[in-house]
Each structure stands twice: as C-alpha cells, then as structure tokens.
C-alpha cells in the first residue's frame with residue numbers, strides 16, 4: 001500500500017491520504033487507525049460527536065501532534081515527520097477551532113503575513129510589499145467582506161469577522177488543501193450561510209476539509225460527509241445518506257442520552 | 262496623537278544637543294552614562310515590547326560590550342611587555358590568549374557589538390529551538406546573568422574579579438583626562454542613541470517588525486502560516502544583545518569602570534524596570550524610562566543609600582499593576598482621550 005502511494009503520479013486524483021493514523025495521548029487513543037482520502041479541489045465535511053478526534057486529526061495532518069503510527073501523504077509525498085512550517089509550505093493550511101487571528105496587527109497585515117510567498121526568514125526584512133501579494137490581499141479582503149475593516153486591528157473585530165479573517169488568511173497562503181475547524185462556531189444563521197457560500201467559492205482551486213457540528217450548514221455545503229466516532233472511521237456518504245444512517249444516529253443519540261442522564 | 266506631542270522630539274533633541282552648555286559637568290557625565298543605558302533600553306523595546314521576549318539577562322551583554330572596550334584600554338595603557346596590574350598581583354606571567362586580540366583597536370570595537378550579538382544568538386537559538394518560551398525563558402536568562410557575574414568574580418586573575426576593570430587612560434590615542442573628552446564622549450553617545458532609535462524604528466515598521474508582533478501574539482498561528490519563528494526571535498535577541506553591548510561599552514567609557522556589580526542579576530532586573538517604567542511598546546518611552554529611573558536612583562541612593570532596592574521593587578510592582586504600558590502609554594491615553602472621544606467610538610464598535 002505504501003509503495004503504491006509513494007509512486008503516486010500526477011494523474012493520482014488524491015491530494016490527501018491519511019493512512020492508518022493512530023494518536024495516543026498517554027494510553028488514550030484519540031485517533032484509532034483512521035484512514036481517509038480527499039481528491040484535489042473537492043470538499044469534504046468531517047463530523048462526529050464531541051471528542052471524536054476531529055481536531056486531533058487536523059493537528060496530526062499539520063504536524064502539531066505526532067502520530068504513534070500511520071502516515072499522512074500530501075500529493076504523493078509522505079509529510080508525517082516534517083516540521084510544521086515545512087508542511088505548511090508544501091500546501092496545507094489550517095484554521096483553528098478558536099479564532100487564531102493576530103490581534104495587534106491590522107486586518108490587512110494579518111492577510112499580508114499569510115499571503116507572503118517567500119517565508120524564508122532572511123528575506124523578511126525591509127518594508128516593500130510585493131505588488132502581486134498586495135493584489136491578492138485586496139481580492140481576499142473583498143471575498144471575506146472586510147474591505148472597509150482593512151486598517152482595523154484584528155483584535156477589535158467581532159467574533160464572526162475574526163472567523164472570516166482567519167479563513168481569509170488560510171486562503172491567502174495559497175495552500176492547496178485547507179482545513180477549517182468549526183468555521184461557523186459562534187455565528188448567526190446569516191453569517192453561517194455567507195460562510196457556506198464563501199467556502200463553496202474556494203472549491204476547484206482548493207481542496208477543503210471542513211469540520212462542523214451544524215447540520216444545516218453541512219447541508220448547505222453539500223459534498224461528501226465522513227463521520228468519525230471515538231477516533232475511528234464510522235461512515236462516509238452524502239449528507240442525505242448520513243442523515244438517514246442508523247449507526248450515525250446511534251452515536252449522536254447515544255451521546256445526547258448520556259448527556260441527559 | 263496630537264500634533265504637538267509628536268513634535269516634542271525636536272525639543273528633546275535640541276535640549277540634548279545644548280546640554281553641555283546648560284548643565285554642570287557632573288550632570289553631563291551622568292546624562293551621558295544614562296544615555297548609554299538608553300541604547301540598551303531601545304534594544305529591549307524590540308525584544309520585550311515587540312517580540313514579547315522578557316530577558317532578565319541583558320546585563321550579560323552590557324557587560325560583554327563593557328569588558329571588550331575595557332580590556333582594550335587596559336592593554337594599550339601598558340608599557341611594552343607588561344601585564345595588567347591585577348594579573349601581576351595574581352602571579353600570572355603571560356597574557357591569556359583570549360586577551361591578546363583586544364589589543365587591536367578595530368577588533369575591540371567590532372567585539373563591542375559582535376561579541377554580545379554572537380553570544381546572544383547562540384544562546385537564544387539553543388533555547389528557542391527547544392521551544393522554551395515565557396517565564397521559563399526569562400528564568401534561564403536570569404541564570405545566565407548569575408553565571409556570568411559569578412564567573413567574573415571567581416576568575417579574578419584574568420577578569421579583575423570583584424573590582425572589575427578600571428583606571429583607563431587613553432582610547433584610540435586620545436587622552437581620556439583631557440578637558441574636551443567628556444563632551445566628545447557625550448556627543449558620540451548621543452549620536453549612537455539617535456542611530457539606535459532610528460534603526461529600531463525602521464525595524465519595527467518593517468515586515469520583520471510585523472512578524473515579531475505576530476509571533477508575540479500567536480506564535481502557533483505564525484508557525485502554521487508557514488514561518489519558522491525561531492530565527493526571527495534569535496535575530497531580535499541578537500540585536501538587543503548588540504545594543505546592550507554598545508550601551509555597555511559607552512557606559513564603561515563614561516563611568517571609567519566595568520565590574521561584576523554592574524552586570525549581574527540585580528542590574529539586569531533594573532534594566533527591565535527602566536523599560537517597564539518608560540513603556541515597553543514605545544522607543545521614546547524606553548529612553549525616557551532609562552533616564553528617569555537612573556536619575557532617580559542617583560538622587561535616592563545619595564540621600565538614602567539603603568533605600569534604592571526597596572524603591573526599585575515598589576516602582577516595579579506599581580508600574581506592572583497600574584501602568585502596564587508605562588509612562589508612554591499613560592501619556593498616549595491622556596493626550597489621546599480628547600481625540601478618542603471625537604473619533605474612536607465609531608471605529609471601535611460596529
């Protein structure tokens with residue numbers, strides 16, 4: 001299996017392959033032999049009850065958490081052991097569950113930092129901003145609807161605006177694969193639906209893995225849904241199939257029953 | 262900020278240039294000494310204010326710069342073939358090999374900034390690459406200051422021990438006792454303060470400065486935007502160390518002495534207090550803080566020699582709890598309040 005993956009050709013449609021990942025927190029298996037694949041330019045929604053291991057999976061893909069076993073492949077390259085910033089430079093960027101914008105920088109500087117193509121440290125001095133990067137930042141400001149907030153400090157934004165800014169930053173890196181961990185947390189229905197549109201507009205150019213709990217949002221996004229439970233793969237299918245799946249219903253129901261008890 | 266405040270630097274610069282004719286020569290020598298310390302404070306704005314890295318070991322780099330120039334002056338004042346007095350008393354019969362290059366004036370001058378920069382870069386790289394941050398990092402820098410001062414005292418035969426190095430006569434062929442020397446030295450110091458100020462301001466406004474602030478706010482976020490944050494922090498630490506070294510060398514020239522008591526744990530904390538009082542996010546605040554705290558120290562310790570450390574501690578606690586952005590932050594808030602009422606609310610809310 002690994003040899004076949006390593007020999008991936010450009011015709012290989014998969015941008016991401018997660019192969020038998022296990023993450024062990026002092027004996028507790030937050031992820032247990034989990035595998036999945038994602039095609040270029042496609043959308044995937046990852047759902048699962050609280051503590052299913054969704055965020056931990058993102059952490060493992062971007063190198064924040066190291067897997068006890070298993071591999072992560074990006075475009076046919078094994079990135080499992082690379083340092084975080086190298087993984088990002090290969091083309092993965094992630095939005096954190098709690099907004100990770102940089103509060104004492106302006107909205108524009110947040111995006112400009114993300115959009116900088118050359119991230120080697122010795123090129124980071126000087127004042128000049130690359131013209132193409134500036135254009136890119138303007139485009140993204142328009143896409144996330146924060147044009148008139150460009151000079152505001154990111155720390156002063158409303159919660160929803162912070163979420164959009166961080167999505168914008170993730171996009172600005174030009175990464176081919178975007179991991180969005182609960183991008184609509186704390187948003188109202190209007191904001192949520194704007195976010196769904198924004199994410200859909202990214203597809204094709206970017207593959208996007210979205211984690212969310214809000215089933216209305218998931219429906220609006222469409223696309224394939226993967227269900228995770230207790231660190232394991234549970235089901236995969238369309239929104240419709242997942243919604244009507246008895247096993248999925250059982251894990252969600254089981255949880256809410258436990259919580260009520 | 263209102264216009265009159267942003268133009269205040271002109272007044273400050275004019276006063277600084279006119280100072281030799283305005284104040285007594287004793288006061289001028291104090292002012293020169295404190296301006297040398299302000300160069301170190303400028304480095305701390307970059308390191309502590311911008312990058313959020315609290316170093317309790319700046320005395321080490323101050324000392325490296327000071328000792329570098331002091332060793333040079335010791336060597337040039339010696340008759341051919343003789344050793345510095347303290348080495349002879351300790352029974353040494355040859356100059357240690359690492360003293361030898363300091364006889365060369367160019368080497369000594371370069372060493373004033375290069376030595377602290379290199380030591381600072383190596384030290385901080387070793388620590389930052391292990392991802393040691395925050396309080397743990399500060400404690401390690403404090404340990405460094407303790408080691409440095411202890412080493413200087415214990416290696417008396419090659420460092421001059423507790424008394425340090427003193428009794429300098431000439432620098433680059435100029436007689437340090439000549440009447441023009443203090444004024445020349447004052448202007449050299451002032452020039453370096455201005456240079457350091459402008460250089461730091463340029464850096465803070467550059468993309469590098471933006472990255473430092475970003476790292477201070479969310480190092481993880483920056484890392485997951487594809488940046489390796491370690492070298493940026495190492496560069497900030499090395500620049501702050503180099504400025505500390507420059508300040509230390511100029512201080513040594515003004516004071517005529519460098520000794521372990523000037524570079525250990527307590528002086529290193531004092532350096533943090535200057536910048537905390539002045540305001541660590543503000544270059545002029547840090548310069549003002551260095552001057553104010555040191556003049557206060559001079560006044561207080563001549564009146565009540567025992568009281569200084571208590572005052573220092575009290576001031577530090579007050580500033581940290583009541584004025585986290587120091588005098589500069591207070592001035593900005595007071596001056597900005599009127600302007601704020603007129604313009605800010607619309608911008609802040611929405």
Ligand SMILES: Nc1ncnc2c1ncn2[C@@H]1O[C@H](COP(=O)(O)OP(=O)(O)OP(=O)(O)O)[C@@H](O)[C@H]1O
Pocket residue numbers: 025028030048049050051052053054055056057097
């Ligand atoms: N650093 C850690 N050390 C120990 N346990 C951890 C750590 N991080 C996560 N866990 C545990 O691993 C499990 C999976 O957590 P994770 O955050 O990935 O869940 P999730 O699916 O993202 O949940 P949520 O929907 O609440 O965000 C949880 O039981 C959590 O308590």
Ligand SMILES: [Mg+2]
Pocket residue numbers: 054055056097181
């Ligand atoms: Mg999560």
